[in-house]
Amino acid sequence: MNLEVIKQVRKNVPLIHHLTNQVVMNFTANGLLSFGGAPVMAKAEEEAHNMASLADGVLLNIGTITRADIKAMILAGQAANQKGIPVVLDPVGVAATSFRTDAVNEILKEVKPTVIKGNAGELANLVDTPWETKGVESIGEGNIAEIAEKVSIKYQTTAVLTGKTDIIHTTKERITNETGHPLLAKVTGAGCLLGSILAACLTTDAPIEDQAYTAVHFYGLAASYAAANPSVQGNGTFIASFLDALSRDPGTLESVIT
Template sequence: MEMYENIYNSLLKVKEKNPLVHHITNYVTVNDCANIVLAIGGSPVMADDEREVEEMVSIASSLVINIGTLNGRTVQSMILAGKRANKLNIPVILDPVGVGATTYRTKVAKKLIEEVNFSVIRGNLSEIKNIAGIKVVTKGVDTSEIGDTSSKMEEEKEIAQQLSKKLNAVIAITGEVDCISSEDKSYYIANGHKILSKITGTGCMCSSLIGSFCGAESDYLMAAVAGIASMGIAGEIAYEKTKNLGIGSFKASLMDSIYNLDLNIYKERSKIY
């Protein structure tokens, strides 16, 4: 079966199951994450108080943890929810936004990984390098990585596969060309458009899409590929429809494009190898 067919089958599972995706995420992009989950066919919930997160995650299909706007109150909630999800075999996705930017952020990411077993960890190259213990300079919550594309792709594959083996998690490195890896298998995705970096939250939304697919698809490598490819393809379509308008129109069109994904779109546009 072709990869685009596998992705579409995963999308059908999402739409059929309507997975409840529990988020403990950042307040900058929480609304966008909720809406992207609805657009793909899932059901979002944004509960982050430690008095209810264990109960809430118990009825969820997946848990997305995003450290974009850290505070001491939600860190404990993340750990409680993550541990409860692990006990119930509910997949947990980590978006380590800006790890490496501050000592506190790096310490929290390390603690989360020590306390919780993650099914998928998605970040840019700078963030994943920091998770892997490779020293790198981080520019706020954005990557500072530049370099030759082909050599960087090989580097990403090696880092991702080694980290996947160490953490028993799918490692997804998103960028100009995305690299998604398990211990011994990697996929590259060349979909997307640079305008995605011009609006805040596209990385967070991508993690929410992965959470949606993980909530319906038992193959977490496929779920990560499906979520990231869907975001990239939708970005391309949205740009084509709004390139003479602006980023506000682009953002609205991005949601529409996620909502309207189908087999023909995946077949015509998927750039996965």
């Protein structure tokens, strides 16, 4: 983990423009604030390009996507590409329906993502690899490293495949991460918030391998730290403890876990 990445985020407080799903907006905003970034939620087509032009990074999350959202995401993504700021694409539940699949394909034709983040089922869909899914959840099994590599190569981007073991595949190398906690799977929006944290880390001047790994590793550490809090009795108390943990110094998190 590159501590300079987190230091830079907290010093610069990057503005991340979120075009994300309605279920997770509040949780995502609070989580990014705790980590050190600044969230703005703006999905209207009329302002998507302008808002992205003002931001330091853009997150495109299709969790509750509508036809109007697709155009707004393309406009925001194109503005980010023109400005040279990072774009994180989170194809939530892309394999669930043809509408979602078509929406992501439409976005990818017009926008160059810096990172594509998703679970194995979502990323497998992007490279036409059979994988069992249930709604927005990935329940199949297979070679996750191969899936991440295929996504990275096909879209010439960094792929972040999340799960019990996280796989980060850049155009140069593959990195694995083992931090995390099972309670994350019980919280709606945990993966979506990771996309926001990733976008914030991508605004720093570290190599993308360090940016992506730091985001994923720190996120997992924060989850384990939060779950170890004696006050945590279940999902609800875990959420509060997790939001607090995202603001902690990395050394504090590591000292408890190790």
